[in-house]
Amino acid sequence: MTMRQRLIALPFGRRRRKSGVVVEATGAGPxxxxxxxxxxxxxxxxxxxxxxxxxxxxxxxxxxDSPARRALxxxxxxxxxxxxxxxxxxxxxxxxxxLSEQAYSSEDRKLLENLAAQAAPAVKVAQLVRQQExxxxxxxxxxxxxxxxxxxxxxxxxxxLPELAGWxxxxxxxxxREVGGDFYDFIELxxxxxxxxxxxxxxxxxxxxxxMATTRAILRGAASRxxxxxxxxxxxxxxxxxxxxxxxxxxxxYGILDPATGRFVYANAGHNVPYVAHRDGxxxxxxxxxxxxxxPGMSYEEKEAELGSDDVMLLYSDGIDEAHDPDGxxxxxxxxxxxxxxxHATDAVIDNxxxxxxxxxxxxxxxxxxxxxxxxxxxxxxxxxxxxxITDMSEMEGxxxxxxxxxxxxxxxxxxxxxxxxxxxxxxxxxxGIEPSRLERLKTAVAEAVMNAIEHGNKQRQDVPxxxxxxxxxxxxxxxxxxxxxxxxxxxxxxxDLEAKLAGAQTPRGWxxxxxKNMADEMSVSTDxxxxxxxxxxxxxxxxxxxxxx
Amino acid sequence: xxxxxxxxxVRKADGGAVIDIVGEVTAACEDVLTxxxxxxxxxxxxxxxxxxxxxxxxxxxxxxxxxTLLVRANRNGQQICAVGLNDHYRQIFELxxxxxxxxxxxxxxxxxxxxGV
Numbered sequence: 001m002t003m004r005q006r007l008i009a010l011p012f013g014r015r016r017r018k019s020g021v022v023v024e025a026t027g028a029g030p031x032x033x034x035x036x037x038x039x040x041x042x043x044x045x046x047x048x049x050x051x052x053x054x055x056x057x058x059x060x061x062x063x064x065d066s067p068a069r070r071a072l073x074x075x076x077x078x079x080x081x082x083x084x085x086x087x088x089x090x091x092x093x094x095x096x097x098x099l100s101e102q103a104y105s106s107e108d109r110k111l112l113e114n115l116a117a118q119a120a121p122a123v124k125v126a127q128l129v130r131q132q133e134x135x136x137x138x139x140x141x142x143x144x145x146x147x148x149x150x151x152x153x154x155x156x157x158x159x160x161l162p163e164l165a166g167w168x169x170x171x172x173x174x175x176x177r178e179v180g181g182d183f184y185d186f187i188e189l190x191x192x193x194x195x196x197x198x199x200x201x202x203x204x205x206x207x208x209x210x211x212m213a214t215t216r217a218i219l220r221g222a223a224s225r226x227x228x229x230x231x232x233x234x235x236x237x238x239x240x241x242x243x244x245x246x247x248x249x250x251x252x253x254y255g256i257l258d259p260a261t262g263r264f265v266y267a268n269a270g271h272n273v274p275y276v277a278h279r280d281g282x283x284x285x286x287x288x289x290x291x292x293x294x295x296p297g298m299s300y301e302e303k304e305a306e307l308g309s310d311d312v313m314l315l316y317s318d319g320i321d322e323a324h325d326p327d328g329x330x331x332x333x334x335x336x337x338x339x340x341x342x343x344h345a346t347d348a349v350i351d352n353x354x355x356x357x358x359x360x361x362x363x364x365x366x367x368x369x370x371x372x373x374x375x376x377x378x379x380x381x382x383x384x385x386x387x388x389x390i391t392d393m394s395e396m397e398g399x400x401x402x403x404x405x406x407x408x409x410x411x412x413x414x415x416x417x418x419x420x421x422x423x424x425x426x427x428x429x430x431x432x433g434i435e436p437s438r439l440e441r442l443k444t445a446v447a448e449a450v451m452n453a454i455e456h457g458n459k460q461r462q463d464v465p466x467x468x469x470x471x472x473x474x475x476x477x478x479x480x481x482x483x484x485x486x487x488x489x490x491x492x493x494x495x496x497d498l499e500a501k502l503a504g505a506q507t508p509r510g511w512x513x514x515x516x517k518n519m520a521d522e523m524s525v526s527t528d529x530x531x532x533x534x535x536x537x538x539x540x541x542x543x544x545x546x547x548x549x550x
Numbered sequence: 551x552x553x554x555x556x557x558x559x560v561r562k563a564d565g566g567a568v569i570d571i572v573g574e575v576t577a578a579c580e581d582v583l584t585x586x587x588x589x590x591x592x593x594x595x596x597x598x599x600x601x602x603x604x605x606x607x608x609x610x611x612x613x614x615x616x617x618t619l620l621v622r623a624n625r626n627g628q629q630i631c632a633v634g635l636n637d638h639y640r641q642i643f644e645l646x647x648x649x650x651x652x653x654x655x656x657x658x659x660x661x662x663x664x665x666g667v
Contacts, residue, residue: 502620509617514645
């Protein structure tokens with residue numbers, strides 16, 4: 001262009017963008033500087049005008065009542081060439097007066113229109129790229145938040161459950177992808193008593209996790225000083241009210257169990273009503289009280305229940321009763337109570353409930369809220385005492401639900417028990433129709449992972465169990481092997497190389513992890529500092545056997 | 551320590567030796583395997599054929615033991631071959647590249663012939 005003129009391209013959009021650019025052609029080369037920024041509201045009539053204009057527009061002679069036109073004039077613009085991509089106005093090429101002060105010739109206009117026609121698709125692409133980058137950054141932030149919330153939540157769940165003679169205690173926690181504010185806790189109290197807590201913070205994510213952590217700490221403090229559950233909740237409420245963000249509150253049940261007598265004294269701050277399954281039916285443990293953090297000066301009714309031999313008490317969060325099936329129907333309290341009716345005298349109340357829930361929600365269910373279950377059962381004396389805690393993070397890992405449990409059991413950490421595990425799993429998995437060669441690979445991988453858990457994770461301490469859990473979603477089998485060696489390094493991180501081994505540069509051993517990685521379709525490792533879990537995934541069927549060609 | 555759940559019979563065959571493995575090849579069978587290999591070596595076998603037709607289970611520790619034997623065999627100038635491997639363990643041999651150091655054959659006579667004895 002021979003004329004010395006100002007050329008400004010302003011991408012157009014809903015939001016203000018700092019993108020006006022002035023290109024000034026001089027003998028010394030173009031000088032680029034930021035130009036004035038002009039906002040065009042989406043409902044400005046000039047948008048429709050530009051979209052239909054089909055070429056350069058004289059802004060001075062344009063007869064249109066438009067805020068953008070006035071802004072363009074104020075900025076000293078004379079000629080505007082709309083940038084149109086697929087019928088949509090995406091930006092403007094704005095020109096001030098020619099430096100020669102002559103009017104723009106028709107040749108100038110033609111040149112500018114050609115330039116605009118070529119620039120429009122490029123500007124559109126640039127806009128899309130920028131949008132995508134912004135979207136990716138947003139998603140990254142969300143993921144980061146999810147991870148933080150998850151970390152906080154995990155940090156404040158009990159590291160282990162109390163072992164009470166004559167009682168079986170089990171707890172299950174499965175966060176939803178967007179972590180809610182569920183929590184549970186067991187507090188050791190004088191005289192062998194134990195405080196039992198279950199709660200749920202409204203809201204999700206990091207704010208809920210922080211309030212959960214605070215509530216838990218305050219409650220522990222109050223429980224160590226006060227004997228009455230009602231007073232404890234009252235105290236927690238007083239301390240929480242001034243600090244809790246508005247619109248947030250905490251539902252919470254707190255009770256004190258005397259394992260020697262089976263007496264359970266409790267108070268409830270608006271949390272789901274616990275159930276107790278007796279021989280002759282299920283009862284609700286009702287007690288009045290407002291959720292924590294809503295208003296000061298609340299008092300909490302205190303009640304008492306007696307747990308006899310074989311009685312089971314269930315505490316739970318609304319993640320289970322408010323779960324929906326594919327038709328939008330809610331799991332609801334009647335189903336929960338129904339499941340409890342059969343819970344009397346079983347030591348697998350949580351397994352039964354989860355099975356019931358899985359049948360209800362069906363395959364591929366995306367868990368809506370955290371699910372927390374705490375079951376306390378008084379044994380009739382013949383059975384063993386146990387404390388079982390499951391924290392299932394599968395939903396967090398983006399898995400499409402947990403599927404059906406094939407089997408779940410523990411073996412002592414004794415070499416040779418890896419065979420026990422694969423022999424126990426082989427038949428039920430074979431019945432799912434897995435290809436025989438895949439079953440062989442599964443057996444090898446699982447045996448190796450169990451061996452690692454026994455030898456490296458649990459250091460062959462026979463009293464320390466290796467937990468095995470096998471699930472299926474109908475297409476895959478997922479097997480989790482958990483040891484108590486959380487945080488310990490995985491064995492043989494070095495990739496085995498036969499030549500190096502034959503030359504004595506590597507130990508002859510160290511094939512375990514290599515076999516697992518090659519036999520399983522997927523392997524993931526997680527730890528909570530105490531436990532260490534290896535999860536192996538196998539497709540039931542595969543198109544090509546990619547492992548045979550090496 | 552675990553009891554070995556395996557027997558390994560050593561047979562003489564055409565200048566080599568065949569070791570018939572019945573049971574499990576795991577860390578527990580280290581002594582049995584070493585004894586069998588020593589016996590074959592003492593007989594002057596230049597080729598040692600492991601017959602895995604009776605193999606019920608082999609794990610990474612078992613593979614480690616085979617690698618140890620391979621090192622010894624290389625030092626002695628002996629060949630190690632394998633027969634009777636099923637598809638799964640044959641795949642593992644391929645994956646670990648043991649098949650490049652241990653010749654895999656269908657029949658004993660092929661194995662002994664390939665070993666050049």
